[in-house]
Amino acid sequence: MTIERAVTDNEQGDSLDDAVLRSMVGYNLKRAYIVMHPMVHAALAAHDLRVVSFSCLSMIITNPGIAPSRLAEMLRMERSNLVVVIDELESRELITRKQMKTDRRRYELTATMRGRRLRDKAAREIVSGEQKLLAPLSAEERTQLVSLLNKIESAASS
Amino acid sequence: MTIERAVTDNEQGDSLDDAVLRSMVGYNLKRAYIVMHPMVHAALAAHDLRVVSFSCLSMIITNPGIAPSRLAEMLRMERSNLVVVIDELESRELITRKQMKTDRRRYELTATMRGRRLRDKAAREIVSGEQKLLAPLSAEERTQLVSLLNKIESAASS
DNA sequence: TATTGTTATACTCTATAACTATA
DNA sequence: TATAGTTATAGAGTATAACAATA
Numbered sequence: 001m002t003i004e005r006a007v008t009d010n011e012q013g014d015s016l017d018d019a020v021l022r023s024m025v026g027y028n029l030k031r032a033y034i035v036m037h038p039m040v041h042a043a044l045a046a047h048d049l050r051v052v053s054f055s056c057l058s059m060i061i062t063n064p065g066i067a068p069s070r071l072a073e074m075l076r077m078e079r080s081n082l083v084v085v086i087d088e089l090e091s092r093e094l095i096t097r098k099q100m101k102t103d104r105r106r107y108e109l110t111a112t113m114r115g116r117r118l119r120d121k122a123a124r125e126i127v128s129g130e131q132k133l134l135a136p137l138s139a140e141e142r143t144q145l146v147s148l149l150n151k152i153e154s155a156a157s158s
Numbered sequence: 159m160t161i162e163r164a165v166t167d168n169e170q171g172d173s174l175d176d177a178v179l180r181s182m183v184g185y186n187l188k189r190a191y192i193v194m195h196p197m198v199h200a201a202l203a204a205h206d207l208r209v210v211s212f213s214c215l216s217m218i219i220t221n222p223g224i225a226p227s228r229l230a231e232m233l234r235m236e237r238s239n240l241v242v243v244i245d246e247l248e249s250r251e252l253i254t255r256k257q258m259k260t261d262r263r264r265y266e267l268t269a270t271m272r273g274r275r276l277r278d279k280a281a282r283e284i285v286s287g288e289q290k291l292l293a294p295l296s297a298e299e300r301t302q303l304v305s306l307l308n309k310i311e312s313a314a315s316s
Numbered sequence: 317t318a319t320t321g322t323t324a325t326a327c328t329c330t331a332t333a334a335c336t337a338t339a
Numbered sequence: 340t341a342t343a344g345t346t347a348t349a350g351a352g353t354a355t356a357a358c359a360a361t362a
Contacts, residue, residue: 235353
């Protein structure tokens with residue numbers, strides 16, 4: 001016997017059922033992400049930023065002098081894919097890239113004032129957009145949600 | 159003044175900071191998803207299934223006779239991208255595709271017994287994998303998490 | 317004229333392998 | 340020998356436009 005009892009046949013415009021998928025946390029995670037993503041994408045696109053370039057810029061601002069390899073590790077992305085992102089951020093003068101003197105294989109990434117201003121503006125728009133999308137959630141529920149999400153993440157890395 | 163105060167310079171192996179990104183729900187959502195996804199991917203790959211083909215198969219099982227266009231709508235994907243998925247599920251005899259008599263533009267998708275068995279097996283493995291990954295969360299917390307995620311989604315569609 | 321399924325195509329995101337320069 | 344950055348490339352995943360069949 002299969003997991004669920006099939007709903008009545010569905011040739012017409014009945015409401016559809018995804019109960020089995022809903023029982024999986026990963027599915028619900030993805031669905032919620034799909035709801036949030038277009039807003040974030042649009043907010044960043046207005047500043048010619050992608051999610052990944054915004055994340056990099058933000059990390060560089062918070063961690064001045066960070067090396068690309070550590071940045072890639074932190075954002076869980078491949079160093080090779082980071083190169084083009086850094087190239088673009090540098091060419092737009094949002095960050096600077098300086099070779100380290102102690103280890104000339106490595107580079108120090110630092111945000112420019114222009115980079116910080118752009119990040120701040122984009123970040124405010126994203127936070128504002130999230131406030132609209134998350135309006136039905138109380139402040140306490142949002143905190144709780146983030147706390148639960150972080151719990152998943154920290155459990156995996158330990 | 160920028161949003162956060164930069165941490166002390168970070169040329170060495172200091173711990174990195176992503177406080178600003180962490181203040182965004184979308185970022186935390188994505189990070190948690192990244193933790194869950196490899197397990198799901200591996201479980202499905204063992205049965206030559208992708209996330210999208212598993213989702214389709216599951217929806218077809220729960221909604222026998224569903225048409226591709228409704229399936230695409232439900233899973234928020236393009237009809238054009240669904241075609242190859244359905245082709246593969248059919249060629250593997252996990253579903254059948256039957257032209258409707260009342261409207262010959264549409265097709266009825268129905269899962270075979272083989273499809274149901276495969277889905278059930280894969281679903282059990284995913285649920286089992288999730289139980290391991292979500293071990294640090296109590297049953298109540300998991301319910302709460304799913305509830306909050308669904309709240310985001312249903313708010314967006316209203 | 318609108319809708320369903322389909323094909324072809326392009327674009328983004330991510331993953332892998334190999335190279336270079338430095339250590 | 341190992342590591343950091345880089346290049347090239349391939350593979351997913353997703354999005355768009357156009358078409359035939361049907362309503």
